[in-house]
Amino acid sequence: MTQKQQAGKRRPGTPGAFSRWMQHTMNARMNRKVRRGQGSFMGMDVLVLHTVGSRSGQPRETPLAWFADGTDSWLVVASGGGSRHPDWHDNLMAQPGRAAVELPGRDAVPVAPHRLDGADRAQAWQRIAAAQPRIAKYQSKSDREYPVVRLTKR
Template sequence: MSFDTRPGTRGARQPKGRMLRWINTLLARRIRRRGGKFMGFDALVLHTIGRKTGAERMTPVGWFPAADGSRLIVASAAGAPGNPAWYYNLAANPDQVRIDVGGQTVAVHAEQLHGAERTAAWERIVEAAPRFAEYQVKTDRELPVIRLVERR
């Protein structure tokens, strides 16, 4: 499956800057230490390789269980017109992804869902966290749903 969601033309202001990086660092530390929830749903720390720099990047994100036992994440950027940077890092290096979840570090493969598969996953996500439906209304891009499948 391809990573092909183009930026939109309207949406909420995308979070960024030094303060966001500081908050992300604190959240990642907390998630790795205690596991747990963030804003009402399960959270993990996503480790990607920067598409431009090649440096490792860490981002805390909410995740949802998929019907097949994998994990789903949404590249929402809180409804911003652009995709978050980690989306492009996943697209560039889908097989060099790790997650910290449940006190473990797990190597995963990332794939973007499309069509009926995305629709079914999206319904599960908005049922569990209606906030994502609100994010979708804010922007004119389709929020990418990414499946993280454990590598063996």
């Protein structure tokens, strides 16, 4: 393989230009649906997570499936395609004081993220897996444990 061919080759697990464009397009479409009050996808409730890029400092908006966790608290799963934590998770943990969620048809609400561990994560995961068995199946195909993050209204 020539140097030019190697330079154009991407690392396994990293998206190519088309898939990155497609992801941005689909995220923008889902964000519009949530803002119009139609916040569900494939039987899952969806919110828009507002974060700030950990390196760029730019605002980011990511549609995510969420699961109820009492009043004014939501659970989200950082699956990231199975191979690594998604960018939104890194951004959220790097600048937790700048996070907010937007629920269908509502304005953004500031939230405080807390990554669950141990028994708290196990309890939350059981509720998530019971509500959406496909997420448990998805987790079973990965070598890493997906982070579960509780977002609590500030």
